[in-house]
Amino acid sequence: MDLRDAYFVDGVRTWFGKARPDGAYWTTRADDMVTKIMRELMRRNPTVPWNEVDDSIWGATTQSGDQGTTMGRTVVFTAGLSEKVPGFSVDRMCAGGMTCQTIGSSFIKTGVADIIIAGGVEHMGHHPMGQGADPNPRIVTEKMVEPKYFNMGVTAEKLHDWLVENGEQPVTKEEADEYAYHVTKRYFKALDAGYYHKHCVDMAVFTPTGWKVADRDEQARRDTSLESIRGLRKFPFKAEGRVTAANSSGLNDGATVSLLMSGQKCKELGIKPKMKFVGAAFMGVDPSIMGWGPVPSTEKVLKNYGLKFSDLDIIELNEAFAVQAVGFMKHFGMTPPEDPRLNPYGGTIAVGHPLASSGVRLSMQLAQDFEMNPKAKYGLTTMCVGLGMGGSMLWENAVGKF
Numbered sequence: 001m002d003l004r005d006a007y008f009v010d011g012v013r014t015w016f017g018k019a020r021p022d023g024a025y026w027t028t029r030a031d032d033m034v035t036k037i038m039r040e041l042m043r044r045n046p047t048v049p050w051n052e053v054d055d056s057i058w059g060a061t062t063q064s065g066d067q068g069t070t071m072g073r074t075v076v077f078t079a080g081l082s083e084k085v086p087g088f089s090v091d092r093m094c095a096g097g098m099t100c101q102t103i104g105s106s107f108i109k110t111g112v113a114d115i116i117i118a119g120g121v122e123h124m125g126h127h128p129m130g131q132g133a134d135p136n137p138r139i140v141t142e143k144m145v146e147p148k149y150f151n152m153g154v155t156a157e158k159l160h161d162w163l164v165e166n167g168e169q170p171v172t173k174e175e176a177d178e179y180a181y182h183v184t185k186r187y188f189k190a191l192d193a194g195y196y197h198k199h200c201v202d203m204a205v206f207t208p209t210g211w212k213v214a215d216r217d218e219q220a221r222r223d224t225s226l227e228s229i230r231g232l233r234k235f236p237f238k239a240e241g242r243v244t245a246a247n248s249s250g251l252n253d254g255a256t257v258s259l260l261m262s263g264q265k266c267k268e269l270g271i272k273p274k275m276k277f278v279g280a281a282f283m284g285v286d287p288s289i290m291g292w293g294p295v296p297s298t299e300k301v302l303k304n305y306g307l308k309f310s311d312l313d314i315i316e317l318n319e320a321f322a323v324q325a326v327g328f329m330k331h332f333g334m335t336p337p338e339d340p341r342l343n344p345y346g347g348t349i350a351v352g353h354p355l356a357s358s359g360v361r362l363s364m365q366l367a368q369d370f371e372m373n374p375k376a377k378y379g380l381t382t383m384c385v386g387l388g389m390g391g392s393m394l395w396e397n398a399v400g401k402f
């Protein structure tokens with residue numbers, strides 16, 4: 001064991017709400033959601049010297065309003081940490097939180113830090129996608145990116161066609177629908193077995209109809225059947241398309257946080273971390289096929305760290321759209337939808353996707369997957385990112401190693 005190795009110790013999230021007026025968090029501030037999960041992380045880990053945290057790093061796609069004022073620093077005050085704890089914020093759209101974890105783990109490996117808080121938040125109800133954005137006109141006039149591809153759903157429609165045109169295995173609408181049904185079924189099985197209760201924290205929220213407790217993910221539909229998914233005839237992104245509300249991730253509010261620590265600090269504090277950071281890679285692709293990003297970023301991370309795809313025992317993939325998850329599976333020789341290695345306890349289509357928070361959600365699930373599958377050695381968290389990117393983080397099971 002190299003004591004400068006970086007480890008994932010623990011992770012907590014809010015349940016994910018629907019980003020609309022009847023959603024749980026409609027009148028709750030994003031930074032209050034962040035404070036809630038920070039306090040819960042602290043409560044669950046009482047032996048951590050919280051005032052000695054070396055940095056607090058938070059992702060948010062829209063960095064204004066209740067997600068502005070540099071979340072990484074403001075949470076230090078709202079959660080009651082010492083003013084000595086510094087913080088900063090990061091934007092890589094959906095991979096904001098994942099990038100915070102990569103930066104934090106790299107800080108630890110290089111000796112910049114021993115204890116890191118890395119989180120992500122997105123209140124898509126308060127900050128709809130693209131809010132306040134003013135893209136440079138040259139992007140359009142010089143045809144750098146066709147404006148329609150700023151809409152992620154349109155890129156998912158394009159991906160269906162692109163796979164066929166580019167020698168990849170095609171993904172039909174039927175396969176995308178089957179996948180959506182399958183991850184939803186897996187989600188409810190895991191939910192009923194208490195899997196999600198281990199890392200989600202209930203939160204009291206004030207709503208237009210009074211105080212309530214946000215104690216469930218609102219995106220998933222328990223009554224979903226394959227027939228109802230297939231029967232959905234509204235195509236929000238293309239006339240007579242293939243991408244529907246049922247085979248897409250939703251518009252959600254949520255916050256996630258993780259605690260990262262050096263091996264040396266874990267030893268000193270008697271903390272048993274759940275997984276070791278092996279490495280990460282980010283790659284750009286043509287923005288019009290945004291969902292393809294995880295394929296090259298996964299190939300790159302595996303190559304850089306000397307592993308093969310077959311070395312991966314568990315993959316937590318953020319399926320922004322089912323076509324993208326099925327395309328990834330087929331490319332790497334997995335059998336969609338039921339390959340047990342990918343999203344074994346449900347996926348984003350059911351859980352919800354509050355953009356910058358999702359990467360950290362994947363890591364807390366992978367850590368729990370490792371605990372439940374002690375024989376598993378390597379795992380991957382991976383996601384596609386707006387304007388055509390993919391991010392992949394490699395992790396090694398550390399359960400029982402300390």
Ligand SMILES: CC(C)(COP(=O)(O)OP(=O)(O)OC[C@H]1O[C@@H](n2cnc3c(N)ncnc32)[C@H](O)[C@@H]1OP(=O)(O)O)[C@@H](O)C(=O)NCCC(=O)NCCS
Binds near residue numbers: 094320353
């Ligand atoms: C797809 C999207 C446009 C749908 O938004 P929406 O219309 O508000 O979604 P709703 O939940 O109201 O569902 C729309 C319809 O589909 C139906 N539906 C949704 N999921 C369903 C399911 N699993 N089974 C059956 N019907 C379903 C709803 O009942 C609703 O029908 P209605 O209009 O008759 O009431 C939106 O979720 C979206 O933009 N997703 C992508 C987000 C994104 O791009 N994220 C970034 C990724 S990189």
